[in-house]
Amino acid sequence: MIKARVTVTLKNGVLDPQGKAIEHALDGLGFSGVGSVRQGKVFDLELEGTDKAKAEADLKAMCDKLLANTVIENYSVTIT
Template identity: 85%
Template sequence: MKARITVTLKNGVLDPQGKAIEHALSGLGFDGVGQVRQGKVFDVELAETDTAKAEADLKAMCDKLLANTVIENYAVEIA
């Protein structure tokens, strides 16, 4: 079973890397780019066949390692 986890900063958390990307895009001539926020994507392949168990495991992975839940949100998609 394949899954994708997307981790992004919560609203209100400063994103200096996103700001740097926004500035660089402007410098490259891409006008009209609004706010840029950066994040992380994890593609995970699981041996688990039970979707509910896989989702629970993926959320536990995020809570324990993949996301800092104080400043980040995450979304889990199972393919």
């Protein structure tokens, strides 16, 4: 069993209205001094098999086809 974590974030220069809303909400809750918030998403996956190279290739394909919108998002894959 291979465990992996995929982290997806918006590319630099892409507007992040949800991050801006979180930033304002934190300020409203008394957490002043937060300069910028960018939000993203994390996927934890378990893949059957033990072939790390195949797992990396499959994870990249999953990200390119479904998990990330590669026009506006970056992703990173960590296999544990």
